[in-house]
Amino acid sequence: MKLHATRLFGPTIALASALALVGCGHTDVTKGRVEAALAPTFANLYVQQAIILGHPGVTIASAAASATCDRGGPKVADKGPGADWICMIHFTDDAGHAQDGKFELQIKSNSCYTAAGPSNLIGLVTITDTRGNDVSNPVFEFDGCFNPAT
Amino acid sequence: MTTTEIATSTPGDRVETERATRSPGVITVLGVELRKLAAQKRARFALLGCLVAPLVVTVVLKGQQRPPKDTLYGRHVHDSGFAVALFVLTFATQWVLAFLTALVAGDIFASEDHLGTWKTVLTRSVSRTQIFVAKCFAACLFATSVLMVLAASTIASGVMLVGRQSLVGLSGQLILPSNAAVLVSASWATALPPLLAFTAIAVVVSVASRNPAIGMVGPIVLGLVSQLVGWLGGIDTARRLLPTTPFDAWHGLLTEHRYYGLITQGALVSAGWIAVCLGGALLIMRRRDITGG
Numbered sequence: 113m114k115l116h117a118t119r120l121f122g123p124t125i126a127l128a129s130a131l132a133l134v135g136c137g138h139t140d141v142t143k144g145r146v147e148a149a150l151a152p153t154f155a156n157l158y159v160q161q162a163i164i165l166g167h168p169g170v171t172i173a174s175a176a177a178s179a180t181c182d183r184g185g186p187k188v189a190d191k192g193p194g195a196d197w198i199c200m201i202h203f204t205d206d207a208g209h210a211q212d213g214k215f216e217l218q219i220k221s222n223s224c225y226t227a228a229g230p231s232n233l234i235g236l237v238t239i240t241d242t243r244g245n246d247v248s249n250p251v252f253e254f255d256g257c258f259n260p261a262t
Numbered sequence: 263m264t265t266t267e268i269a270t271s272t273p274g275d276r277v278e279t280e281r282a283t284r285s286p287g288v289i290t291v292l293g294v295e296l297r298k299l300a301a302q303k304r305a306r307f308a309l310l311g312c313l314v315a316p317l318v319v320t321v322v323l324k325g326q327q328r329p330p331k332d333t334l335y336g337r338h339v340h341d342s343g344f345a346v347a348l349f350v351l352t353f354a355t356q357w358v359l360a361f362l363t364a365l366v367a368g369d370i371f372a373s374e375d376h377l378g379t380w381k382t383v384l385t386r387s388v389s390r391t392q393i394f395v396a397k398c399f400a401a402c403l404f405a406t407s408v409l410m411v412l413a414a415s416t417i418a419s420g421v422m423l424v425g426r427q428s429l430v431g432l433s434g435q436l437i438l439p440s441n442a443a444v445l446v447s448a449s450w451a452t453a454l455p456p457l458l459a460f461t462a463i464a465v466v467v468s469v470a471s472r473n474p475a476i477g478m479v480g481p482i483v484l485g486l487v488s489q490l491v492g493w494l495g496g497i498d499t500a501r502r503l504l505p506t507t508p509f510d511a512w513h514g515l516l517t518e519h520r521y522y523g524l525i526t527q528g529a530l531v532s533a534g535w536i537a538v539c540l541g542g543a544l545l546i547m548r549r550r551d552i553t554g555g
Binding site for chain 2: 138139140149152153154155156157160193220221222223224226248250253254255256257258259260261262
């Protein structure tokens with residue numbers, strides 16, 4: 113049995129190193145993909161929040177969200193998974209004012225992320241709906257995924 | 263053999279009488295293997311667990327004040343029953359599915375070593391390859407049943423205990439309940455190719471190690487290592503070739519603009535793992551010199 117285990121060990125290590133070499137340097141998480149995914153996701157959720165709060169007239173078009181992302185300051189390349197992504201989302205709020213919200217993103221290697229927004233702009237973790245119930249705020253913190261092949 | 267003898271015979275003897283009426287082959291061996299599986303407590307309890315556990319998990323989740331936000335769809339488990347099903351799927355793909363299939367696939371070859379029954383099995387009038395194919399089929403059938411039972415039970419528990427509310431997609435879009443039911447079922451279905459890949463991995467480990475314990479634990483350890491490697495950044499070409507990566511392919515079904523590339527890729531990668539592992543296992547088994555008990 114020991115013999116078999118050692119015989120399998122060598123090829124496995126070789127295969128793993130070969131795979132690591134083949135894949136080095138390429139990442140699915142890029143600035144463009146993150147920005148393209150985050151803005152429409154925020155807009156969708158912002159509309160849902162407006163419905164919960166009973167704010168009329170908020171649509172995806174009226175929110176006109178766009179995102180600019182940066183990872184780890186100027187010295188770090190803006191790609192790859194990590195918890196140090198910062199995205200500025202520019203949007204128009206329910207009162208028609210232009211707003212810039214700073215969102216902190218935790219991006220995983222599988223092209224999924226968790227975004228946390230600024231509570232002064234988008235409210236606390238729970239919000240009160242039109243019937244007076246406390247419900248979770250859809251834009252306070254949200255998950256999303258993007259296509260790693262676009 | 264007389265009628266009375268057949269009536270009091272053991273399962274093994276019944277196989278003999280079946281052989282007398284038709285030529286034995288893969289189907290005959292598969293029948294024997296499935297009967298052996300059905301008699302195994304481990305296999306029965308695994309299937310029972312798949313049926314009951316989702317119900318318990320959903321009840322516990324419902325009773326919790328704070329939803330488990332660390333896992334995808336964890337934050338929505340109180341909002342929609344479909345979110346519960348996707349949350350359990352995300353959790354199950356971490357190690358539960360690899361464990362469930364390894365329970366049978368990691369043991370189906372090695373148990374013959376453990377019990378010293380290879381000689382008895384291989385002196386029957388079926389070839390080693392036929393026995394190999396039948397055992398692999400039995401393991402795959404078990405894996406498929408486990409996934410189907412787990413998926414059905416999870417979706418049913420979520421819908422019954424939490425409800426058929428709209429589901430928030432992975433682009434923040436709202437998915438209507440009727441659509442969500444289809445997408446959630448399809449998401450569970452995408453776990454089948456990687457699950458069969460893990461079945462094949464368990465088979466090769468089982469055949470090579472000749473030890474049921476290694477056969478069952480090996481695939482789980484490999485799955486966890488594979489996930490760990492997958493979390494590293496900057497190796498995304500290699501990441502796609504890992505056996506655990508296809509378990510994430512369902513994400514493409516839940517975004518506003520669906521993408522199926524990962525599902526196709528995942529199926530191909532899983533097929534590759536199956537081919538390599540089963541090919542290797544067959545080679546080891548055919549070359550093996552069975553002289554001991």
